[in-house]
């Protein structure tokens with residue numbers, strides 16, 4: 001076991017005096033992260049994911065509950081977390097004035113590597129993430145995605161058995177994102193590192209995560225492998241129809257679909273069983289509606305579908 005979280009409760013106080021209110025950000029969270037796995041925390045804005053990871057990193061103290069990392073009691077000894085894990089938070093301003101190279105090297109030195117080793121580790125990370133062209137520029141002068149990649153690089157400098165990454169790929173282009181996921185894979189496969197990842201990107205998460213905890217309103221509402229979670233929505237498929245200039249609702253078939261589609265701009269999404277989906281595709285593509293279509297696709301369930309399904313079901317889904 002790498003991390004064990006037991007019934008963690010964290011309440012923030014918002015405002016002052018008589019008008020103060022309380023926000024229960026974590027409402028009894030329990031989960032276990034096994035050694036060597038890439039474990040994801042998935043959930044909507046404000047679900048309590050960052051609050052949980054900040055407690056794991058020793059930066060925030062739970063009101064109650066226990067957190068153990070590699071046998072260390074982090075609630076009692078929050079200072080130990082820094083030796084056990086590398087943390088990439090949502091904001092990283094401490095390193096902003098440094099160049100990319102210095103930010104990575106400084107982090108490696110702070111993690112106890114002697115100068116020569118810190119330099120070598122920095123060169124490796126710069127190479128691995130293709131940060132060479134940015135290495136001499138201060139973080140503050142980089143684009144959002146570039147700065148995020150540089151901060152991720154700093155998080156990798158100096159080995160740690162646990163990587164805690166809060167939305168590591170925010171703002172990154174597809175190439176940078178891919179290099180992040182490759183680097184995460186390498187840390188797990190070659191170094192046996194455990195990775196705890198906060199993400200909103202369900203599609204991306206599906207390809208890198210071994211297990212996922214779905215967090216909502218401060219609680220874990222489901223925890224399983226992506227495959228196990230997707231089995232909940234087995235037997236359904238998703239038909240996406242993208243209309244060129246608005247849907248031709250004068251066509252009876254389209255009018256009938258309107259009532260059962262989730263509409264997002266020009267995109268209509270219908271969830272149904274595979275047989276009906278095939279039938280609908282045949283009807284839409286063979287009839288007059290086809291001329292109004294820009295694109296259509298039929299997909300098997302993704303974690304996103306699970307996530308949407310869980311939105312309304314908060315019980316009995318943990319494994």
Ligand SMILES: Nc1ncnc2c1ncn2[C@@H]1O[C@H](COP(=O)(O)OP(=O)(O)OP(=O)(O)O)[C@@H](O)[C@H]1O
Nearest residue numbers: 012013014023025044045046047048049050051052
């Ligand atoms: N410092 C704070 N003071 C008061 N309330 C806070 C504070 N930090 C977070 N909260 C509240 O606690 C709840 C959980 O926030 P948290 O940042 O943990 O969510 P999250 O799941 O990480 O969200 P996101 O995906 O948007 O980053 C929210 O309602 C948030 O408004």
